[in-house]
Every structure is written in C-alpha cells, then in structure tokens.
Amino acid sequence: MNCIAAVDSNWAIGIDNRLLFHIPQDLHFFKEKTVGKTVIMGKNTLMSLPEQKPLANRRNIVLSTSLNEKDFIVCKDLKSLFEKIKDYDSDELFVIGGEQIYRLLLPYCSTAYITKVNAEKPANRFFQNLDLSENWEMTFKGEKQVYNGIEFCFCEYRNTQPKKI
Numbered sequence: 164m165n166c167i168a169a170v171d172s173n174w175a176i177g178i179d180n181r182l183l184f185h186i187p188q189d190l191h192f193f194k195e196k197t198v199g200k201t202v203i204m205g206k207n208t209l210m211s212l213p214e215q216k217p218l219a220n221r222r223n224i225v226l227s228t229s230l231n232e233k234d235f236i237v238c239k240d241l242k243s244l245f246e247k248i249k250d251y252d253s254d255e256l257f258v259i260g261g262e263q264i265y266r267l268l269l270p271y272c273s274t275a276y277i278t279k280v281n282a283e284k285p286a287n288r289f290f291q292n293l294d295l296s297e298n299w300e301m302t303f304k305g306e307k308q309v310y311n312g313i314e315f316c317f318c319e320y321r322n323t324q325p326k327k328i
C-alpha cells in the first residue's frame with residue numbers, strides 16, 4: 164500500500180476541508196500515479212472533492228461510519244477495509260487522505276509519495292513529519308520546480324518496517 168500527499172514546510176495538508184495548494188504539475192502527478200488504481204480516502208476528503216463525487220477512472224474506497232455506498236465502496240472500519248483490499252495488488256492501493264486516514268493507514272504503507280511545497284500556510288490538518296519519523300527514510304528527492312512563484316519538489320519515502328495488512 165502507498166500513500167500520496169502534498170505538504171507545506173510544516174507538513175500541513177489542509178484547512179477547513181480544503182487543500183492548501185493547487186499546483187497543476189502536482190495534480191498531474193497525482194493523476195498519473197492513481198488512475199486505474201484503487202484510492203482510499205476518508206469521508207471528509209470525499210466531501211472536499213468537486214461535487215463531492217469520487218475520483219473518475221479509479222476504484223474509490225471511502226472510510227466512513229455514516230455514508231452509504233453509491234458509486235464508491237464504503238468501509239465502516241479498518242477490519243472491513245482490510246477484508247475488502249486483501250485480494251488487491253498492494254502496489255495499486257493509494258491512501259489519498261485526509262489527516263485521520265493518513266494517520267490510520269501510514270503504518271501499513273510501504274511508500275509515501277510526498278510533494279513538498281516550500282511555503283507556510285495557515286492550516287488545521289497535518290501529515291506526520293516523515294523527516295522526523297524513525298522508520299521512514301527519503302529515497303528520492305526530485306529537482307526543485309516552481310509554479311506561480313511557489314517552489315515544490317516531488318519526494319519519495321520508504322517505510323523500513325511496514326505493518327502487515
């Protein structure tokens with residue numbers, strides 16, 4: 164299982180159920196990584212998407228105790244999520260947020276694709292700081308890119324001790 168997130172310099176990811184950045188190259192990267200795969204998200208993240216609709220061309224799994232299934236799969240707890248994904252190729256599973264779901268599933272992820280944005284934004288949702296996390300190591304750091312004066316780079320981290328699903 165993998166996760167993918169865009170973070171600011173404080174590892175912030177969101178405010179008031181919105182993203183902090185809209186960087187076209189990052190959206191393109193996100194799409195490239197996840198199209199044709201399975202994405203796993205929390206209810207709030209689903210609600211933050213355009214028209215509160217699941218992502219096109221991907222199998223969408225939403226963790227929620229309150230939603231009913233529509234054009235996405237709902238799992239009401241970790242056990243039913245693990246039951247649902249047990250036969251899927253784990254390389255094709257992408258945890259896409261938000262804070263609660265990253266926190267829940269990060270220990271099970273072997274790779275984290277992190278877009279690091281060199282900015283500090285007001286925020287109320289955060290990702291675990293992988294630079295300070297014992298069992299995570301950076302395995303790739305892309306070249307610095309700039310969009311509209313905002314610097315960012317694509318990084319990859321590897322979990323040296325992922326938990327078994």
Ligand SMILES: NC(=O)c1ccc[n+]([C@@H]2O[C@H](COP(=O)([O-])OP(=O)(O)OC[C@H]3O[C@@H](n4cnc5c(N)ncnc54)[C@H](OP(=O)(O)O)[C@@H]3O)[C@@H](O)[C@H]2O)c1
Pocket residue numbers: 167168169170175176177178179180181182183204205206207208209211226227228229230238239240241259260261262263264265267288
């Ligand atoms: N920067 C990025 O890459 C990125 C990516 C995604 C999201 N975000 C941001 O993150 C923020 C949203 O994060 P969030 O922490 O508020 O919400 P979230 O993680 O998207 O969703 C939380 C909801 O998931 C459900 N849930 C949580 N744990 C569960 C469990 N064990 N079993 C079943 N359901 C469970 C609950 O829904 P019920 O109440 O229905 O039970 C809970 O209210 C937004 O600001 C969004 O823009 C940022």
